[in-house]
Amino acid sequence: MRYLIVVILCSLVCPRLLAQEKSYIKKGNALYGEKKYKEAEDSYRKSVAKKGGNVEGNFNLGDALYKQKKFADAGAQFDKLAQSDGKNKMLTAQAYHNLGNSLLENKKLEESIEAYKKALLNNPKDDETRYNLAYAQEKLKKQQNKNNKDNKNNKDNKDQQKQDKNNKNDQNKDKKDQDKNQNKPDQDKKDQQKQQNPDKLSKDDAERMLDALNNDEKQTQEKLKNKKLKGAKLKIDKDW
Template identity: 65%
Template structure:
């Protein structure tokens, strides 16, 4: 992958005449900048701008000091103002280059590409700007592909969630139907058990055909005894009144 060439332009020499005090602050800011003390450099450049608000050197170097402190939005605003106000093509080219770097660091790829293109319009021979433009375009392509992949993943996940929800719904419906069938079976069994118990209770209360109750059996036994007694009595009576025996005279 191509590596970004982080190069920002710093105006070290005067572009136009400015007051002695303004020069002093810019010179002091440049010294801080060389020592990588960018906050101190920013303060000095701001002082120079207060003395001469239209100072290209003061404003340009202030934007660069902001960039070095990763204050990319503030730096981008400063370079945009310079590019819009300067009539010098070289200054505009450098301002747009730095603007492109600021926007790129802020992850604003499409805007950074436009800034690099504007820089090249003002200075077509700037290879660093051309390189950074290619880098930003490649990053944008990767981002778009990643966004597409993420979108597809989100779509797949939504479909999976939808299918999962449908499966859960189907399972709940099936569970509900199974429970309903089981409840019906339980009720049918309870009804059958109750019916069987009622029949059993009814059979216990009413003797079945060819089956005598204890009381009926005792009455029939008593009747048989009485009938047998009557028969014995009749036999006895008959014996007593039977044919007279032959009388043998002994004369």
């Protein structure tokens, strides 16, 4: 952060008013040196209470706000200074430098980089600003890499969740098919048994088949009996 600046003003304002402003700035500087930043802020605000105020009071007010970690308010203060004075390039460079610091602390990396670049345009020899610019650029690069990695991980997680869901659905379908196969109607079993074990004959059919078999047996026996009775035709040779 820049040190407090002291600017010698050439002004046509009333000497008494100018002296009062300087008194508030001097008091603010003393409080700032004692690290009483809130009291210093109040004193600087009094020094710039009149319309427009003075550059030194406004610049130091921004520093006091920055020290209190009021980075948004500090940034607004330095931005106003950077925009208001285009003639004094050194002052403009310092304002943009501090604006960059405020934005960086507020985690607005891209905006801080732009502020540092504008500071260097007004003062190309400022090594401190050049270092802060490189620091902000490196930090932004790491953040972008992290975001890309997080996005990839989120995509991978979503893909995995989708795959898990599909696998679960497949498992549920397989289970339903298995349960369906296990709970087939008894008719299927009966049909299977019917194929393996033909239906039993009715009593009448059984009796008819038994009669038929008996008749066949009688006929067969009769044929055998007749054959025996007839005997074989033998050639009898008489030996006399």
